[in-house]
Amino acid sequence: MSDPIGSRRLRKALPAVASIGWALAASSAQAQTAPPFAQLYLDTREAPRQVELDAEIHRAEGLALQAHARPNPTVSVMTENVAGQTPYRGFDRSENTLQLNQAIEIGGKRASRIAAGTAGVAAAQARTREARLAYAYDLAMAYGAAEIADRRIELAEEEVDEASGDMRAVQALVQAGKEARLRALQVETEVNALRSLVDAAKAERVGAYARLAALAGDDAGFTSLAEPLLPRFEARTGYGPIDPLETAPYVAAQAEREAARQRVSAARRQANPDVTVSVGVRRLEIDKANALIAGVSVPLPLFDRNRGNVNAAEADLRAAEARNAGMLLNVKAEIAASLALNEAADARIAAADRTLRTAEEAYRLARIAYEAGKSPLLELLAARHEVGVARGVILDAAAARLESRARLARLEGTTITGEPVQ
Structure with missing residues (x-):
């Protein structure tokens, strides 16, 4: 019997389904493969x-340029002797002065300021x-x-594939009457649990x-990697x-200390007073004559x-000197720890490989023994679980x-793939 209501609902839902499909297609088109790490950096x-x-x-x-x-x-322009009482009521007796004032820094103020700016640039570059x-490292x-x-x-x-294979083997024994139905349900439950781990x-x-x-500043996003990074690393002798x-x-801490030292010198020299030299021309209206004026002013550093x-x-x-000393100690400790961790990581990989080979062989033998009816299902499940654990340990x-390796590269001043960082 036909279902017209269901057909109408389906027709109404088609545009929404189509829009979702287009959205997924657009997002897939925008997504891209991340290039090899060296190129990505x-x-x-x-x-x-x-x-x-x-x-x-x-x-x-x-700041250094400034x-x-x-x-x-x-x-400065100044007019004197105007708008007063007689005889200074008008501008006939005015004195008009045009004056140029120039402050001159003495005592090495400008040189010390330039040195502090240069040291600041060096510190910024080191930082x-x-x-x-x-x-x-983070990338x-x-x-x-x-x-x-x-x-x-x-x-x-x-x-999941291995557990599914075990489930098929158990189901075959159940159908043959050699295994209880409960065993098949146990394996099926485990398969479903493993599938949920895939989703997670x-x-x-x-x-x-x-x-x-x-972190890479890419708006489109990545969905895959062009080149794996983990297989690049192999065990080394030293x-x-x-x-x-x-x-x-440590270089950055040293640069910070030098910049701080230059700022101290600049601050001390800043206390030196500036000399202001003044030169100008004065117009004497009563004499219809021009005259030069000159002067020097120096502030008194009383307050x-x-x-x-x-x-x-x-x-x-x-503080910069303390940080510099502390940084040297921290760097030495970091180097010692990094070298030891790299050697330990190589040993851990080798041990994990041996463990995986042993677990895989134990699982193979347990599978043969179970199918031959010589071992219980629990031993098979335990053996397969050990294989999964061993694979996780390797990862x-x-x-x-x-x-x-990333920590070691950071101390060596390179990326993890060996490119120098400037």
């Missing part, structure tokens, strides 16, 4: 975080390089997180790719050495000797090695 020069770092250098350069500026001259290395971790998310989906789907892994993948695109004095954090700014600059210098070990 080069492509992120216009990412918001990178642009912010460039602005920091431009700010320091602007430090070169000399005081502006002032021009920016350190921040770029931090950005390269590598985001890239690796996206790849790990892909791998987790693959592992989850592989475990896919949701995590969406977040990982979204974070990678946001790591280092790394000179702590050449690391970006303002710039002591507050000097004290503040000296405190900044003490976790690969993620740990990725992080340790």
Whole structure:
């Protein structure tokens, strides 16, 4: 019997379904494959975080440029002896003066200010390089997180396939009357639970790719990677050495200390008074004559000797020196930890590989024994579970090695793929 109401509902729903389809197609068209990591890092020069770092250098350069500026001259016009009592009622006895005043900085004020500006640029450049290395580290971790998310989906789907194979084997024994129906239900329940893990892994993948695109400054987003990053790393016989004095954090701390030292010098010299030289022309109307005038003025430093700014600059210098000393200790500790973590990561990968091979062989034998009726179902399920755990351990070990390599590259002043960071 026909269902006209259902047909009308279907016709009404078709436009909405079509619009959803077009939206999904459009989002798929906009999505793109992330290039290899080295290329992706080069492509992120216009990412918001990178642009912010460039602005920091431009700010320091602007301040350094301003430090070169000399005081502006002032021009004054003055009229005297007018609009008074007789005989100064009109302008016949007026004296009109045009005067140029120029302040002259003495005591090395301008030179110290320029030196402080130059040191500020050097400090900004050092800080920016350190921040770029931090950005390269974060980008590598985001890239690796996206790849790990892909791998987790693959592992989850592989475990579902293996569990489905076990379920078929159990169902065959149930049909043959060699296994209870309860066993088939147990395996089916486990298969459904594993499928839910696949869905959870896919949701995590969406977040990982979204974070990678946001960090790279890409509006379209990524859905895949052009080149895996994890297989690039292999075990090495040794790591280092790394000179702590050449690391970006310590170089930045040194530059900050030098900039603070120059600011102290500039603050001290700022207390020197400026000399103002005045030159002008005066018109004497009563004599119908012009005369030159000249003068020099010097402020008396009785009340303002710039002591507050000097004290503040000296405190900044003490703090910068303390940070520099502390940074050296931190960098040395970070280098030692990074070298040890990389060696441990290689050992962890090797151990995980051996564990996986053992677990896979145990699962193969358990499957044969179960199908032959020589072992219970629980042993088969436990053996397969151990395989899944071993695969997860390998992936976790690969993620740990990725992080340790990224930390080592950051200390060496390169990206995780070896490109130098400026």
